[in-house]
Amino acid sequence: MTSGEAAPRGRTETSRPRGVGIDVFYQPIVAVTTRRTVAIEALMRWNDGDSTWRTPEALEAVADSAGISAAIGAHVTDIVLADLAYLNAMGGSTYASINVSATELSDPAYVEGLIQTAGRYGVDVADLWIELTATRPVADIGRLAEVFSALHDAGATICIDDYHPDRTSLDLEVLNDLDVDIVKIDESVTGHHDLGEHVCPTDRRPPLPEIVSAVAAAGMETVAEGIETDDAHRRAHRAGCTYSQGCHYAAAAPRDVAFAQLIEGGIT
Numbered sequence: 001m002t003s004g005e006a007a008p009r010g011r012t013e014t015s016r017p018r019g020v021g022i023d024v025f026y027q028p029i030v031a032v033t034t035r036r037t038v039a040i041e042a043l044m045r046w047n048d049g050d051s052t053w054r055t056p057e058a059l060e061a062v063a064d065s066a067g068i069s070a071a072i073g074a075h076v077t078d079i080v081l082a083d084l085a086y087l088n089a090m091g092g093s094t095y096a097s098i099n100v101s102a103t104e105l106s107d108p109a110y111v112e113g114l115i116q117t118a119g120r121y122g123v124d125v126a127d128l129w130i131e132l133t134a135t136r137p138v139a140d141i142g143r144l145a146e147v148f149s150a151l152h153d154a155g156a157t158i159c160i161d162d163y164h165p166d167r168t169s170l171d172l173e174v175l176n177d178l179d180v181d182i183v184k185i186d187e188s189v190t191g192h193h194d195l196g197e198h199v200c201p202t203d204r205r206p207p208l209p210e211i212v213s214a215v216a217a218a219g220m221e222t223v224a225e226g227i228e229t230d231d232a233h234r235r236a237h238r239a240g241c242t243y244s245q246g247c248h249y250a251a252a253a254p255r256d257v258a259f260a261q262l263i264e265g266g267i268t
Contacts, residue, residue, distance in 0.1 A: 016086070017078045021046050024079045026258035029097065029223060029245045032237050037262060039095035039129060041245065042080045043252045044072075073104045078117060083255050085121040092263045097129035097159060102138055111150040126155030129182065133161045134168040141174065148178050159223070162186045165206055176218045183215045187226020187246070190236060208239040216240065 023045050028037040077098055084096050104110055118125050130151055138144050148158050159182040160175055167186075175183065189208055208224070215222050224236035227246030236244045250261065 016082045025252040025254055027252040028250050029243050030249050032241050032244050039097055041097040044076050069101055070104050081118055081121040081123050084123045087259050095127050095129055097131055099131045105147045115154055129157045129159050131159040131161040134163045134170050137169050145178050157181045164188055172214055172218045180220055182221045184223040184225050190224040190226055212239045212241055
């Protein structure tokens with residue numbers, strides 16, 4: 001891990017950006033074999049003035065129609081980089097996974113802006129996982145390949161989120177051409193189905209071991225998403241998943257709670 005070891009960039013910022021109604025919670029991603037935290041996913045939360053933090057789905061629809069989704073994404077990234085700088089100062093270190101939209105990636109200035117913002121906080125881009133969902137169509141695969149290549153050159157890890165082979169335009173051949181590093185397998189395949197080895201004949205989920213095997217054969221690692229029980233964890237382990245994530249290990253939590261767990265030794 002390179003957090004805190006980047007070459008000096010002069011004075012760096014440590015204060016957290018403020019934004020009305022927008023915050024970031026964190027959920028650990030663990031190594032399946034050890035259950036130790038290897039990364040944290042940054043998950044946007046919002047409220048409209050009350051005390052309830054909500055998941056971003058409803059806000060995303062409004063933001064897309066208003067043309068402000070890229071601005072919100074940039075603000076969230078700013079918070080995450082500030083939080084990583086804070087974690088480094090506290091003596092902790094981990095990768096942080098940031099969700100980005102195709103709209104953000106279509107901006108020619110995105111990669112350079114990310115590098116500059118990371119430098120402002122003294123954070124190494126190599127400590128970032130960049131996640132793009134597989135559920136939305138990508139208009140320009142060629143442009144996406146260029147952006148992913150530039151992110152790789154900067155040191156970032158590229159992840160595809162919410163992967164389900166029957167619900168994506170980004171099949172494994174495309175992902176391999178895009179030089180993706182990690183495929184996060186959707187919870188509709190991996191998640192809260194306490195079926196053990198006994199799969200109901202009416203269950204149409206693709207077999208997890210087959211997906212993991214195909215992803216591994218294409219040279220990519222896997223994250224099993226939506227793991228809520230020990231049975232689901234064992235299933236991911238038997239299937240050969242590299243990493244896993246879900247409430248079985250820890251729910252998404254505000255920065256101070258999530259970082260305290262990391263500094264105390266992670267989730268076991």
